Amino acid sequence: MKGETNSKKLTLNTQDQNQTPVTQIPIQPTPATKSKTTTPTQTTTTKNPAPAPVPTPAPVPAKPVEQYRDGTYVGIVADAFYGNIQVQVVISRGKIADVVFLQYPNDRNTSIEINTQAMPMFKAEAIQAQSANVDGVSGATDSSIAFQESLSSTLSLAKN
Amino acid sequence: MGMPITVEVVDPQTTEETIDMVFDYFDSIDKKFSTYKGNSEISAINRGELTKENWSTDMKEVFDLSEKTRQETFGYFDIAKPDQTFDPSGLVKGWSIWNAAKLLEKKGFENFFVDAGGDIQVHGKNSKQKIWSVGIRNPFKQEENVKIVYLEDKGIATSGTYIRGQHIYNPHKKNEEITDIVSLSVVGQNVYEADRFATAAFAMGRSGLAFIEGLEGLEGYMIDAGGIGFETSNFQAYTQDHA
Numbered sequence: 001m002k003g004e005t006n007s008k009k010l011t012l013n014t015q016d017q018n019q020t021p022v023t024q025i026p027i028q029p030t031p032a033t034k035s036k037t038t039t040p041t042q043t044t045t046t047k048n049p050a051p052a053p054v055p056t057p058a059p060v061p062a063k064p065v066e067q068y069r070d071g072t073y074v075g076i077v078a079d080a081f082y083g084n085i086q087v088q089v090v091i092s093r094g095k096i097a098d099v100v101f102l103q104y105p106n107d108r109n110t111s112i113e114i115n116t117q118a119m120p121m122f123k124a125e126a127i128q129a130q131s132a133n134v135d136g137v138s139g140a141t142d143s144s145i146a147f148q149e150s151l152s153s154t155l156s157l158a159k160n
Numbered sequence: 161m162g163m164p165i166t167v168e169v170v171d172p173q174t175t176e177e178t179i180d181m182v183f184d185y186f187d188s189i190d191k192k193f194s195t196y197k198g199n200s201e202i203s204a205i206n207r208g209e210l211t212k213e214n215w216s217t218d219m220k221e222v223f224d225l226s227e228k229t230r231q232e233t234f235g236y237f238d239i240a241k242p243d244q245t246f247d248p249s250g251l252v253k254g255w256s257i258w259n260a261a262k263l264l265e266k267k268g269f270e271n272f273f274v275d276a277g278g279d280i281q282v283h284g285k286n287s288k289q290k291i292w293s294v295g296i297r298n299p300f301k302q303e304e305n306v307k308i309v310y311l312e313d314k315g316i317a318t319s320g321t322y323i324r325g326q327h328i329y330n331p332h333k334k335n336e337e338i339t340d341i342v343s344l345s346v347v348g349q350n351v352y353e354a355d356r357f358a359t360a361a362f363a364m365g366r367s368g369l370a371f372i373e374g375l376e377g378l379e380g381y382m383i384d385a386g387g388i389g390f391e392t393s394n395f396q397a398y399t400q401d402h403a
Contacts, residue, residue: 122369122390127298127306127383134308135286136166138318138345139278139297 163253163277169264170271170287178269182260186276189256192218195247206245222248222255225356233360233371254317254355257281261351274351279317281351293401299343299383306389307345307381309398315351319344319362343383344368347398353378 167182192201201219204210215223226248229237239248253276260274261281271284273292282292291312295305299320309316320343344362348354357378361368369390372380379395 122373122392123396124388124390127300127387127389129298129301130295130305130308132295132303132305134293134295134305135168135273135282136275136280136292137278137295137297137305138280138309138316139295139299139320139343 164275165277166273166275167260168273168287169269170285171269174269178264178267181267182263182274185260185263186256189218189252189259192216193222193248193252193256195245195249202246202248222252225255226251229356229360233357236363237356237360250359251352251356253277253279254315254350254352257355258315258350258352279315279351279355280311281315282311283313285312296345296381297343300387306383307399308401309347310401311347311398314347314349314398315354316345316347317351317355317358318346319358340365341368341382341384344372345381346372346378347380347395348378 165183165186167179169178190200191197194200195202195206197203201210201216205215205219212220223239223246226237226239229251230239237250239246239250241247257274257276257279258281261272261283264272264274265283269283271286272282273286274281278297280294282294286292291310294309294311294316296307296309296318298304298306341362344358346354346358346361348357357372357375358380361371361380364371366382366384369380369382369392372378373392379392379398381392381395382390384390
């Protein structure tokens with residue numbers, strides 16, 4: 001189950017030379033803010049309380065997120081990078097209610113140790129719009145044909 | 161790198177020069193690593209014009225880190241493209257953002273935000289003295305966020321199929337596009353770790369989130385082509401607004 005196991009993590013021989021210790025330091029009152037945004041061709045500078053710009057809504061044709069039919073679906077045995085993975089998905093009221101790993105690799109043929117017991121049931125839910133009031137946004141820009149294609153391709157088992 | 165860069169430094173001693181220093185750094189990286197620029201070092205390497213002993217220190221470091229990452233990701237991270245050229249941008253972005261953040265730290269800045277093309281490193285607090293908040297973009301609707309994460313001295317990177325076309329492929333099946341997941345965001349102790357593992361995990365398709373689950377210090381959020389979001393077991397620690 002989620003978050004109940006501490007020993008779930010896979011350990012790699014990672015020498016993290018880029019990690020520097022970071023200390024918390026009290027924040028100064030009334031801080032000044034500077035930010036600027038640039039693209040390859042253009043540089044703009046804004047001064048004072050300037051949170052990272054939030055993109056203004058553009059009229060993008062919204063493709064409705066497809067609903068799934070209720071039921072329990074067993075996925076194919078997928079050839080993952082270190083063994084086979086098979087999941088079972090339970091759809092309830094059109095949403096993924098549960099995802100269970102039926103198969104997960106437990107061979108230890110490399111230096112990697114995988115604690116299969118700790119493999120999670122990932123929390124899953126249909127994406128939902130959240131507040132746009134944030135300091136920044138992680139993600140890619142530019143929609144594309146590839147994205148449109150990928151949008152229409154998956155979870156076909158459960159689709160109407 | 162041909163992408164929008166946002167640098168926000170909150171500390172009172174911040175000057176124009178502070179921001180310029182960071183942008184100059186990104187500029188220098190772009191000049192070396194841009195595969196879109198014919199006169200970049202990486203382009204010269206890809207044309208076979210530069211032998212390894214003549215590479216810059218940065219180039220050698222990036223290639224070393226790329227090889228290390230390739231080994232740590234079962235070959236799913238690979239800067240060697242099908243046409244025998246190299247494209248290290250999947251590592252350079254996070255690496256350079258993290259370097260820029262370290263540059264600011266070294267100069268004594270404590271509260272800042274560095275964003276290059278949607279990969280972000282934050283430090284300290286924002287101008288409202290709150291923990292930095294970062295939205296995860298809806299891959300189906302560019303102006304919308306589908307998650308908000310609250311980050312303190314952390315990095316976040318998102319890999320997706322929806323930027324500049326299908327730019328991530330499975331190195332083990334080079335002709336197959338990745339189409340079942342559209343977005344994978346990784347939060348890590350720094351944006352370098354988040355970026356390189358997000359890139360590799362995305363190439364794994366659906367298995368990628370399990371890969372992230374297995375990595376110490378990383379949490380992930382994946383969106384599939386059907387609009388379902390999946391999260392690793394401790395991702396929720398970042399979605400709670402404890403500011």
